[in-house]
Amino acid sequence: VDKALEEINKELPYSSEEKIRELVDSKDYFILTDDMELYYFTLYKQTEGKTDQYFYTASFSSADYDKDSYWNDEFEETVITVNAESGEIISYNYYKNKATKPSNTYDEAAAEQKAIDIAKELAGDKFKEYGDINTYLDYYKPMNGNITNYYGSSHIFNRYVNDIEVSGDWITVDFNSDNVLTSYYINYTEADFVSPDKMLSEDEIMDKFWQDNELDLYYLARIHDKITKTVLVYGTDGTVYRDAFTGEPVYSYDVSE
Numbered sequence: 678v679d680k681a682l683e684e685i686n687k688e689l690p691y692s693s694e695e696k697i698r699e700l701v702d703s704k705d706y707f708i709l710t711d712d713m714e715l716y717y718f719t720l721y722k723q724t725e726g727k728t729d730q731y732f733y734t735a736s737f738s739s740a741d742y743d744k745d746s747y748w749n750d751e752f753e754e755t756v757i758t759v760n761a762e763s764g765e766i767i768s769y770n771y772y773k774n775k776a777t778k779p780s781n782t783y784d785e786a787a788a789e790q791k792a793i794d795i796a797k798e799l800a801g802d803k804f805k806e807y808g809d810i811n812t813y814l815d816y817y818k819p820m821n822g823n824i825t826n827y828y829g830s831s832h833i834f835n836r837y838v839n840d841i842e843v844s845g846d847w848i849t850v851d852f853n854s855d856n857v858l859t860s861y862y863i864n865y866t867e868a869d870f871v872s873p874d875k876m877l878s879e880d881e882i883m884d885k886f887w888q889d890n891e892l893d894l895y896y897l898a899r900i901h902d903k904i905t906k907t908v909l910v911y912g913t914d915g916t917v918y919r920d921a922f923t924g925e926p927v928y929s930y931d932v933s934e
Contacts, residue, residue, distance in 0.1 A: 689761040692720050692733040697757060700764060706795060706858045708771050709755050713737040720761060725867045731761040740774075751775045766799050769861040780854040783827035785812060792832035792850040795861065800848060803865050807834035807848055829853040838870045876921040883917075885924030890915035 690696060694715045701709040717736040722729055740752035752774055758767045789812050797804045815828040829852045836846035843866065851860035877885075892911045899906055918928045 687731065689720070689731055689733070691759050691764040692731070692761040694718070694735060696764070697733070697735045697759065700759065700766065701755070701757065704798075706791075707755075707757075707769065708753065708857070709737055710739065710753065713739045713753060713755060716742070728867055730867075732758055732767065733761040734758040748774060765801070766861065767863060769858070771857070771859050777853045777855055777857070779817070779826035779828050781824055781826065783814065783816070783830070783854065784856070785814060785830065788812070788830045788852055788856055789832060791852070791856065792830075795850055795858065796832075796834055796848045796863075799861060800863055800865075803863070804834075804848075806836050806838065806865075808837050808842075810834055827854050829856075829859070836865065839873050841873060843870075871922075873921065877924055882919050882921070882924050886915065886917055886919060889926075 691700070698709060701707040714737060715735055716738050717734075719734050720731065721734075722731050724730070734756065735758075736754065736756045738752060738754040740754070741747050741750070744750075754772045754774075756768075756770045756772075758769075759765060760767060789810055792812075793810060796807070800807070811833045813831045813833070815830060816825050817828070818825040832850045834848040836843040836848075846864050846866050848863045849860065850858070853859050890913050892913055895910050895912050896907045897910055899908075916926075916928070918926065920927055
């Protein structure tokens, strides 16, 4: 009963449309116009370790869903998820059904700098744990053509702890061809990380790996231009996910079980 009362009385200042609009309006790179109405929201809790976190997701749209063939009209949608206690923005997505036309030029350097500025502002103190930016341009260049069509870019920052990449923890920032922010997302695992001191070397890990794995020969086939070609390769069915201190396999299973 006490736990239930605690949940009911939980102070969640960022769990309303008003607060979401205030957050969005405070950033000039977010889009949430007056004619975009709230049409869906949800409040939920996630537990990481011993910590409970509360999130609020709000979806806004300018579409008239009561109208037949509403998708023929131009409309915009924004979906945003925030930490309901702190107001930290976890994800933001902006969609316009009449797609932005590609551009024949794209300032990659400007896009990278804008992505860094946005990620640094939204991630706050967490940003210092994320490494160098990786940029991927979205473009199409027709064969034998001189014009490149740019659709935008994606920018990814991977998280590092003790100079070791944290798998699955990243920040992504996406822009369209007009350099308008279309997506932001941060994944940051609240957990303790083991110190790498006294871990086994790469050679020691591989010595452990080869104790219960072996190389086999495989034919790999590929179809290209309606012609099937093969290549003979050495490979192993085992994965090299090994505990860095003991060399024992992790994240693996026995298919015979």
